Amino acid sequence: MAVVQPAAPGRRAMTDxxxxxxxxxRLRSLIKHAVLIIFGIAFMLPFVWMISSSVKPNIDIxxxxxxxxxxxxxxxxxxxxxxxxxxxQYLWNSTYYTIFATIGSVLSNTFIAYGFARVRWxxxxxxxxxxxxxxxxxxxxxxxxxxxxxxxxxWLNSFLPLIVPNFFGNAFYIFLMRQFMMTLPKELxxxxxxxxxxEWGIFWRIAVPLSKPAILTVAIFEIIHTWHDFIGxxxxxxxPTKYTLSIGLRLYFTQYGAEWGLLMAAAAMFTIPMVIFFxxxxxxxxxxxxxxxxxx
Amino acid sequence: xxxLRRDPANQPNSWRTDNLPAWGLFFVSPWIIGFVAFTVYPxxxxxYYSFTNFNIINLTxxxxxxxNYVELFTADPLFWTSISNSIRYAALLLVFATVFDIFIxxxxxxxxxxxxxxRTIFFFPVLVPVVAASLTWIWILNPRFGLMNGLLExxxxxxxxxxxxxxxxxxxxxxxxxxxSGRQVIVYLSGFNDxxxxxxxxxxxxxxxxxxxxWRITLPLLxxxxxxxxxxxxxxxxxxxSEVYIMTQGGPANSTLLYAVNLYNRAFxxxxxxxxxxxxxxMFLLILGLTLIIFKFLAGRVIYER
Numbered sequence: 001m002a003v004v005q006p007a008a009p010g011r012r013a014m015t016d017x018x019x020x021x022x023x024x025x026r027l028r029s030l031i032k033h034a035v036l037i038i039f040g041i042a043f044m045l046p047f048v049w050m051i052s053s054s055v056k057p058n059i060d061i062x063x064x065x066x067x068x069x070x071x072x073x074x075x076x077x078x079x080x081x082x083x084x085x086x087x088x089q090y091l092w093n094s095t096y097y098t099i100f101a102t103i104g105s106v107l108s109n110t111f112i113a114y115g116f117a118r119v120r121w122x123x124x125x126x127x128x129x130x131x132x133x134x135x136x137x138x139x140x141x142x143x144x145x146x147x148x149x150x151x152x153x154x155w156l157n158s159f160l161p162l163i164v165p166n167f168f169g170n171a172f173y174i175f176l177m178r179q180f181m182m183t184l185p186k187e188l189x190x191x192x193x194x195x196x197x198x199e200w201g202i203f204w205r206i207a208v209p210l211s212k213p214a215i216l217t218v219a220i221f222e223i224i225h226t227w228h229d230f231i232g233x234x235x236x237x238x239x240p241t242k243y244t245l246s247i248g249l250r251l252y253f254t255q256y257g258a259e260w261g262l263l264m265a266a267a268a269m270f271t272i273p274m275v276i277f278f279x280x281x282x283x284x285x286x287x288x289x290x291x292x293x294x295x296x
Numbered sequence: 297x298x299x300l301r302r303d304p305a306n307q308p309n310s311w312r313t314d315n316l317p318a319w320g321l322f323f324v325s326p327w328i329i330g331f332v333a334f335t336v337y338p339x340x341x342x343x344y345y346s347f348t349n350f351n352i353i354n355l356t357x358x359x360x361x362x363x364n365y366v367e368l369f370t371a372d373p374l375f376w377t378s379i380s381n382s383i384r385y386a387a388l389l390l391v392f393a394t395v396f397d398i399f400i401x402x403x404x405x406x407x408x409x410x411x412x413x414x415r416t417i418f419f420f421p422v423l424v425p426v427v428a429a430s431l432t433w434i435w436i437l438n439p440r441f442g443l444m445n446g447l448l449e450x451x452x453x454x455x456x457x458x459x460x461x462x463x464x465x466x467x468x469x470x471x472x473x474x475x476x477s478g479r480q481v482i483v484y485l486s487g488f489n490d491x492x493x494x495x496x497x498x499x500x501x502x503x504x505x506x507x508x509x510x511w512r513i514t515l516p517l518l519x520x521x522x523x524x525x526x527x528x529x530x531x532x533x534x535x536x537x538s539e540v541y542i543m544t545q546g547g548p549a550n551s552t553l554l555y556a557v558n559l560y561n562r563a564f565x566x567x568x569x570x571x572x573x574x575x576x577x578x579m580f581l582l583i584l585g586l587t588l589i590i591f592k593f594l595a596g597r598v599i600y601e602r
Contacts, residue, residue, distance in 0.1 A: 032403050039400065040417045043475065047420065049443045050432045066446025108326050115323025124320060131327065134335055138535050138583055140559055141576040144569050145341035146334065168330020199319040228425045230538040235564065246427045250542075260435055267428035274423045278416075286415070289479055290486040 054264035090248035104166030113177035180214035217288030345573035352567035364574035401484035462551035487521035
């Protein structure tokens with residue numbers, strides 16, 4: 001098929017070479033999009049399957065051949081899912097854990113990072129290297145003694161072992177916030193000092209307001225981390241009234257097999273808050289990941 | 297004059313250093329307390345426990361010297377199984393996730409339309425809570441009613457029982473790992489976007505081929521992101537626990553028994569705390585050694601100057 005290219009005014013007609021080049025460009029763009037669309041669909045399929053199964057009546061769940069989209073809707077799955085296990089209790093437990101862990105992380109890491117980024121003191125760099133080194137220590141090494149410690153002081157089956165350590169900083173977040181605070185202009189501190197501000201005043205009135213993007217990043221990471229957390233609740237929360245959703249979802253498995261429709265409905269309700277959250281905070285999200293990746 | 301010099305207001309740099317060391321300690325004090333209570337103490341305690349027979353029967357730990365370590369290396373086949381499984385898992389995931397994520401990030405960096413939609417899609421699996429994702433994958437990989445084998449049937453392939461067969465379970469887990477590696481795509485994408493266009497234009501003038509440009513410009517300038525992603529991926533995948541514990545519990549026939557799963561079983565299923573502590577210390581040394589090796593061989597090759 002010949003593509004007739006009218007010569008633009010003031011320009012000569014295209015040579016064959018130029019035409020081939022344009023064609024090649026267009027073909028490459030087409031392939032690029034095709035690849036992205038195929039992989040994009042493949043990446044979303046598990047989520048589509050989760051939602052689709054969550055609204056299928058039981059009889060359609062076990063249908064052969066497998067049907068990706070449901071042929072009939074049974075939204076009652078969502079209500080049944082909240083009644084088959086103490087869903088609302090577990091949702092509240094997950095929320096409670098997330099709120100307090102995030103408060104602890106934001107408060108402590110902002111505070112600590114300021115000490116590493118803006119206050120100069122002897123030994124600061126050595127201590128900071130120790131902070132970084134702790135990132136390499138696997139959780140598993142600390143897991144057993146901490147479990148025994150918390151068991152002895154009677155904190156098992158409570159959220160204290162999960163929340164309290166968050167109030168004492170986390171190497172990764174300290175690192176992230178320090179990097180950010182280092183970029184704030186020093187002149188601001190000096191100006192505030194001349195005006196008679198105390199070190200605390202500089203922290204509270206200058207560093208904290210200017211560090212909002214980094215604080216937000218820490219909050220976002222911590223919210224996701226806590227909401228997803230599986231091993232923490234698995235180790236410390238043994239009593240069924242204390243389960244978070246991470247641990248509670250297994251209750252949909254009975255001795256006769258899984259209630260897949262209800263389970264997928266519960267999984268969807270567990271996932272959707274994160275999705276909404278992502279769309280609200282999308283920009284800070286992407287910037288946060290970029291920040292950590294670049295400065296690594 | 298002499299008096300003025302001593303006036304702190306005239307020495308804005310030094311008075312912060314010398315006169316106020318207390319403020320620095322004040323701000324980092326929560327970390328110091330937490331470091332002692334939640335890192336130093338458990339570290340020393342864990343090392344001590346690893347030399348004892350601390351378990352459900354012997355609630356007061358008794359010193360047994362190197363017994364746990366000797367048993368580990370000589371009399372525990374699961375130790376070697378789990379080490380080789382973990383190394384296989386980490387190595388395969390590293391290769392597949394790195395190649396795939398760089399490839400996707402590269403496509404996304406080419407001025408595509410709907411960039412933010414694609415970016416969201418590839419990042420999406422990161423948002424799904426690991427338990428919700430794992431349970432969904434169990435259902436997808438269900439041999440009879442699952443989506444995966446349903447799709448394979450469309451092209452005439454009879455899919456295996458993915459998670460219940462020792463030949464396929466590990467590959468299924470790695471596949472799921474790549475699906476969940478969207479964080480890396482974002483990091484690589486930012487790396488691609490930071491490469492100055494002029495470099496490619498200059499290379500074009502010199503007549504460089506696409507492959508040459510990739511090896512000589514793209515890869516070196518992407519090295520900070522590659523380095524960061526490789527290090528974090530290795531450290532995290534060697535500690536992988538949740539997905540595997542939920543989906544296969546290490547089975548079938550221990551074919552997916554990762555190191556962290558074995559350790560958890562020993563500690564919280566068998567309550568062999570002393571033995572599990574020895575396992576944890578071997579893990580720590582393994583990760584430490586690997587990290588040092590990576591830093592030694594890769595850090596020097598990373599190009600930060602642009």
